[in-house]
Amino acid sequence: MMRTFHKPSGGSALGTVLLLIPAVLLLLPACAAVGPDYVRPEAASPAAWNTRLDEGLSPKTPDVPTLSQWWMTLEDPILCGLIDQGIARNLDIKTARARIREARAQLTAAGASLWPGVDTAGSATWSQGSENRGGGGTTELYSLGFDASWELDLFGGNRRTAEAASAELEAEEENLRDVLVTLLAEIALNYLDLRTVQARLRVTEENLTAQQETADLAQLRRQAGLTDELAVEQSRYNLESTRSQIPSLRTAIESAKNRLAVLTGSAPGELHRRLDAVEPVPAPPAEIAVGVPAETLRQRPDIRRAERSLAAQTARIGAATADLYPRLRLFGSIGLESLSAGNLFDARSLARSIGPSLSWPLFDAGAIRSNIEVQSALQEQALCQYEATVLGALEEVENALQAYQDELERKRTLARAVEAARKAVELSRIKYEAGLTDFVSVLEAERSHLGFEDQMAQSAGNVAADLVRIYKALGGGWDALASKEARGGNPS
Incomplete structure (x- = not known):
């Protein structure tokens, strides 16, 4: 029995390739991407804090609302307003x-490499040959068509790039x-x-009056x-020594106001009227x-950001x-070509090509x-940065707990x-007025009183x-932006 083999026409070849594309799309996810698969590291942590929890500190789990808006525990409406303005x-x-938007766009660009690209082009050219080369005639060429190309991500290079871009986007979200x-x-x-220095200024002025x-x-x-x-x-x-402290305290007050203005997106000086009134230093809650x-x-x-950066680098x-x-690419084109503009859209003007290309670096x-x-x-x-971030976080908490209690x-x-x-x-003044002691005792008592009151004001602020x-x-307050948006605020 004789078998006859027919050479496929251009149309059947194109149809065969088009039929293969869905099959390739189904097979690509099954192709394992080269390189290491990311495994999230386990952050080792002690079972409890090393610092002994006294002075109102409790090992209870903080409730979400308190941790999300911890500044509310200080019950200071001016501070709450500054926080909202800063957000x-x-x-x-x-x-x-803006960096999140950048990372999101980069992820979209990285994901686009997984899909075919299609271009369209059209041209109209007119040329005349040289008569000295035996020509001299004119030629017209008109073309209109589409070109398509697609790199088959057989070994997962593009998928890994998209994986890295996705992790970087998540890292930028954690950075925010x-x-x-x-x-x-x-x-x-x-x-x-600001409130601490205002309290110190008040103490100094009261002592100045007494002195x-x-x-x-x-x-x-x-x-x-x-x-x-x-x-x-x-x-x-003694009097002038106390008076000399006032200018530096006023400078510190102005610096704190200006810094608050910048932190809340305002020009220095814009918050002065709101902050001029002297308010007490907020007191902490009874239990934390x-x-x-x-x-x-x-x-x-910051730990989640370091972990996502590690994932991106692994990809x-x-x-x-x-x-x-090797890199395998499919390319194809379909269009119209004619030597006459009037015949461009004729069926005989149809031109097409399709085929694969393979490249492999040898050296x-x-x-x-x-x-x-x-x-x-x-x-x-x-990985080292992630582990260092974890250790630094534990250290920061331990130091803060100890400092608060002390x-x-x-x-x-x-x-x-x-x-x-x-x-x-009081006693030194009474004795001095009665002539029972010298003036040095009064001066020493007044200096000590001023010093202790100043330290007391500082300590209240330090607590x-x-x-x-x-x-x-x-890590309190990281979701404050979402909370403000949920309440109808405009963070942008």
Whole structure:
């Protein structure tokens, strides 16, 4: 029996390739991508905090609303307003959001490489040959058509690139949350610094008034011949020493206001009217739930960002490894070509071509393998950075917990010292007026009283600031942006 083999026509060849495309689409996901598959590292954490939890600190799991809006625990409406303004207008937040849009666009571009590309082109040319070459006639050529090409991602290089872009997008989203955590803490810390310095200024001015009365008393006793010029001059330098502290405190107040303005996206000076009124330093709540280390490691966006960066770098190893293998591309074109514009859309003007192309690097002097080594070394660095971020987070929490408890104890001690110094000032003045002691005792008592009151004001601010650092270390506030949007705010 004789078999007859027919050479396929161009149309049947095109149809065969078109029928193969869906089959290739189904088979591609089954082709394993080269390079290591990412495995999320397990962050080792202790079962409990090393710092002993006293002074209102509790190992209870923080409830989500409290941790999300921890500044509400300070019950200061001005601070809450500054926080909302910072979320909406801070430039670092806007920059981080723009980086997310950039990463999202890069992911779209990386994903586009997995699909065919189609171009269209049209041309009309007129040419005249040289008569000295035996020609001299004119030629017209008109064309209109479509070109398509598609790289079959047999070894997963493009898929790994898209995987890396996806992880980078997630890393940028975590970066936005980390910027938010830092921003909210910075706004609160600068606000507390403002209130602390205002309290110190009030203490200094009150002591200045008291010392002025002492100086006046010394002057009267000098005029009455009950004391000498030395006591008068001592009272004067004590008075002026206290007065000299006021300009630096005012400078610190202005700096804190200007810093708050910048953090909330305003020009320096715009917040002065809102912040001029002296308000007390906010007091911390009676109990603070800090949870356990494992919960903190899950909450902190900087750890999640480092983990996503590690995932992206792992995928880049696969993308670099795919360069070792062949690249298979399908290409094709279909269009119209004619020597006459009037015949361009005639059926006989149809032209088409289709076929595969294969490329495989045979010699590159080790460039591809060197790039794989580079990406592997970068992955190792990303892993070290992730582990360092975890350790740094644990350290930050431990330090914040210890500082908070120690400052509370220091504040109680200073309160007792302030009360004792106040009584010492009263007794020394009574004895001085009765002539039972010299003026040095009065000066020493007043200086001690001022010093203890100043330290007390600082300590009250430090307690509230240490509370802020605890919430920041726990990763509190990273979802504040979503919470504001849910409440109808406009963060952009």
